Amino acid sequence: MTQYIIRRLLQFIPVTIFATLIVYWLVFSMPGDPIRALSGDRPMPEAQVEAIREQYNLNDPFLVQYAKYMWGVFTQGDFGTTFQGRPVLDIIQQTLPTTLTLAAFAFVFQGIIGIIAGILSGVYKDRFIDRLVQVSTVVVVALPTLAIAFLLQLVFGLNLGLFPIAGIQQGLVSYILPAIALGAVSTAMIARMLRSELIEALQSDYVRTATAKGLKRGRVIGRHGLRNSLIPVVTFMGADLATMMGGTIVVESIFNIPGLGGQIFRSIQAQEGTVVVGIVTLLVLFYVTLNLLVDLLYAVLDPRIRYD
Numbered sequence: 058m059t060q061y062i063i064r065r066l067l068q069f070i071p072v073t074i075f076a077t078l079i080v081y082w083l084v085f086s087m088p089g090d091p092i093r094a095l096s097g098d099r100p101m102p103e104a105q106v107e108a109i110r111e112q113y114n115l116n117d118p119f120l121v122q123y124a125k126y127m128w129g130v131f132t133q134g135d136f137g138t139t140f141q142g143r144p145v146l147d148i149i150q151q152t153l154p155t156t157l158t159l160a161a162f163a164f165v166f167q168g169i170i171g172i173i174a175g176i177l178s179g180v181y182k183d184r185f186i187d188r189l190v191q192v193s194t195v196v197v198v199a200l201p202t203l204a205i206a207f208l209l210q211l212v213f214g215l216n217l218g219l220f221p222i223a224g225i226q227q228g229l230v231s232y233i234l235p236a237i238a239l240g241a242v243s244t245a246m247i248a249r250m251l252r253s254e255l256i257e258a259l260q261s262d263y264v265r266t267a268t269a270k271g272l273k274r275g276r277v278i279g280r281h282g283l284r285n286s287l288i289p290v291v292t293f294m295g296a297d298l299a300t301m302m303g304g305t306i307v308v309e310s311i312f313n314i315p316g317l318g319g320q321i322f323r324s325i326q327a328q329e330g331t332v333v334v335g336i337v338t339l340l341v342l343f344y345v346t347l348n349l350l351v352d353l354l355y356a357v358l359d360p361r362i363r364y365d
């Protein structure tokens with residue numbers, strides 16, 4: 058196990074470098090001059106423009122810029138500074154709790170609803186509840202997140218008045234509709250995945266043996282069928298939680314939530330490449346770390362799995 062963890066930690070280096078390098082290249086290859094855009098209609102003196110370029114290493118070759126940036130991130134925890142002089146880390150510290158709360162709500166929602174729906178659909182195969190889950194999940198997967206978000210706002214916000222449709226001024230209740238919109242598609246995929254895995258597990262020899270020994274149906278399903286069926290679901294949910302962190306741009310924009318996703322969108326519009334790269338770098342580190350934890354959780358769910 059220790060050797061496996063060390064190998065995975067060493068994999069952090071190339072994965073992080075490759076992912077951040079692509080993002081850095083894409084962001085700083087966007088058309089337009091962010092320094093010129095700072096001055097608006099009144100152009101800056103050329104000397105001031107050159108001073109700002111020198112301050113932010115914009116006169117250096119691309120790879121030199123990237124190397125200096127990553128060196129600052131890993132040696133000093135410096136994610137850069139905006140063109141207005143504000144540290145990117147301050148922006149992250151201000152917006153990260155909001156996005157974490159939204160992602161946590163969506164994660165809990167998709168975990169509870171998706172797993173319950175998958176269990177019911179798998180246990181009661183070809184019955185009414187199974188067909189209901191099958192049809193509803195297809196409809197949800199077919200709808201884009203944008204449409205789901207607007208539909209939730211219209212029905213539960215405007216028509217029924219049950220939940221706020223914008224902002225986070227009303228506390229945790231403000232996260233309910235955005236979380237449902239963010240986790241709806243994943244909920245449907247979890248339900249379908251668990252149904253398929255559970256049906257296959259319940260038809261396996263070890264489940265038939267457990268049933269033949271006289272174990273109760275609930276114990277057979279929970280201890281023998283469900284435990285093994287959850288392994289691919291845990292894999293999906295672990296990867297999806299990390300994906301949620303970067304996939305909140307649409308949802309946070311629709312519901313006017315001041316999180317990382319909305320900040321990325323605004324930074325792209327303002328050509329604040331340092332902010333975009335800083336946030337994405339943090340998301341990459343989060344994604345790689347979470348994947349390691351998910352791999353280690355395999356051994357807990359299935360004792361047959363060993364990391365030698």
